[in-house]
Amino acid sequence: MTExxxxxxxxxxxxxxxxxxxxxxxxxxxxxxxxxxFFLASGMALLTIAGAGYTFICRRHQLSAPxxxxxxxxLNSGLVAAIYVLDPPGISHWxxxxxxxxxxxxxxxxxxxxxxLLLAALVLFLLLTQTVTATVTISSGVFALMAVAAxxxxxxxxxxxxxxxxxxxxxxxxxxxxxxxxxxxxKEISRAIEMSHSLSVISLTIDYADEAEDLHGKAGMQRxxxxxxxxxxxxxxxxxxxxxxxxxxxxxxLPFTPEEGVRVIAERIRRTIAEQTWPxxxxxxxxxxxxxxxxxxxxxxxxxxxxxxxxEEARKRGADSVWYSQGEVRQP
Numbered sequence: 001m002t003e004x005x006x007x008x009x010x011x012x013x014x015x016x017x018x019x020x021x022x023x024x025x026x027x028x029x030x031x032x033x034x035x036x037x038f039f040l041a042s043g044m045a046l047l048t049i050a051g052a053g054y055t056f057i058c059r060r061h062q063l064s065a066p067x068x069x070x071x072x073x074x075l076n077s078g079l080v081a082a083i084y085v086l087d088p089p090g091i092s093h094w095x096x097x098x099x100x101x102x103x104x105x106x107x108x109x110x111x112x113x114x115x116x117l118l119l120a121a122l123v124l125f126l127l128l129t130q131t132v133t134a135t136v137t138i139s140s141g142v143f144a145l146m147a148v149a150a151x152x153x154x155x156x157x158x159x160x161x162x163x164x165x166x167x168x169x170x171x172x173x174x175x176x177x178x179x180x181x182x183x184x185x186x187k188e189i190s191r192a193i194e195m196s197h198s199l200s201v202i203s204l205t206i207d208y209a210d211e212a213e214d215l216h217g218k219a220g221m222q223r224x225x226x227x228x229x230x231x232x233x234x235x236x237x238x239x240x241x242x243x244x245x246x247x248x249x250x251x252x253x254l255p256f257t258p259e260e261g262v263r264v265i266a267e268r269i270r271r272t273i274a275e276q277t278w279p280x281x282x283x284x285x286x287x288x289x290x291x292x293x294x295x296x297x298x299x300x301x302x303x304x305x306x307x308x309x310x311x312e313e314a315r316k317r318g319a320d321s322v323w324y325s326q327g328e329v330r331q332p
Contacts, residue, residue: 008059011068014104015052019045021097040082047075051105068105076102076114080121087129092138095122096145103149108157115146181243181251185300188255192293199293200262201303202252203311204232204269207285207319209248220280221248227278235269251307259292259324266290266322274320285320287311294327302327 026041051071058065079094088094095118102118103111119142126135185201192199206212206228213221225248232242236252243251254262266288274285289310297303310325317323 004060008055011055011105012052014101015048015055018097018101019048019052022048025093034088036086037088040078040086040088044075044078047071047078048101069110072102072105072114076118080118083121083125091122091125092142095119095142099142099146100149103146103153108150108153111153112146112150119143119146181245182300182304184241185253185303188253189293189298189300189303192255193298197256198258198261200254200257200259200290201293201307202250202254202262202266202269202288202290203307204250204252204286204288205311205315206248207287207315212248212281212284216280224278224281224284228273228284231273231276232269235272236265257292259326262290262292263322263324266324270320270322287314287319288322289314289325290322291325291327297327 022041022045026038026045029035029037029041051068054065054067054071058067075098079098082088083091083094099115099118102115105111106114119139122142123135123139126138130138188199191197206224209221212224216224225244228250229242229244232250232252236242236254239255240257241253243253245251254265257265270286270288274283276284278284289307289312291303291307291310293303297306306325306327310323313325314321314323
């Protein structure tokens with residue numbers, strides 16, 4: 001199950017369970033003749049049902065749906081107003097499910113802010129109408145519920161982020177892996193088209209990689225790949241991204257970089273790697289192909305194919321070399 005589907009399911013379940021709970025409060029108040037509280041609970045139940053409908057409508061882009069904050073702000077504001085106007089009995093019964101719903105539906109920071117504001121309004125009301133002991137008892141219970149729910153959601157978010165990092169990171173080098181390359185490159189191409197800025201890429205391969213692995217073994221080759229990765233992280237700029245491919249190959253995406261810039265960066269990478277003495281491997285050279293997005297390049301395959309051909313041309317011209325491939329410019 002994808003993250004979007006999981007959040008859609010949990011949001012839908014949260015809204016529906018909240019609707020059932022609030023509807024039960026409504027009928028309970030109707031049974032005992034508290035008509036104002038019945039109408040309040042009915043209105044809140046309608047809002048939670050609307051939230052469930054909004055979740056279903058936005059199920060394909062749940063992670064960026066802004067309407068949840070509006071719905072929950074309306075729910076919290078309505079309850080705060082009702083607390084001071086109607087003085088409902090058993091007020092914690094009204095507040096607790098709403099606190100859970102805030103934390104379940106909204107991003108953790110937004111949910112905590114909204115829940116703390118609701119708790120502050122509750123504490124102020126209790127201080128005005130209840131004894132200090134009752135205020136401390138009720139507010140402590142609500143705060144404990146909020147803390148446990150927030151801790152659980154933080155733990156889930158942390159685990160989800162760790163799983164995502166593992167999915168897009170090469171375990172040997174720590175750089176992004178090939179699985180993440182096409183997605184990011186397509187985003188950068190779309191951004192370059194929209195903003196009319198330059199975009200360049202570099203394909204880099206270790207010269208005589210097979211011979212190096214035969215000589216130093218798999219462990220030695222992995223050590224070299226890790227060292228090269230750290231070196232490349234030190235050479236590239238903030239905003240550039242590095243990817244580890246198979247067979248000792250690397251790929252770099254360089255946004256806002258024209259032809260002159262990518263030529264300079266590629267030459268700097270080649271020179272700094274060749275001048276350095278590497279643990280176990282000693283002297284190492286690389287061949288680099290580079291290119292800049294032309295107006296006709298709208299897909300990842302266009303850039304990846306051309307930069308691959310440029311890298312192969314660099315290898316044909318001998319180890320420790322750089323080759324730039326010019327893209328075709330589409331005439332307007």
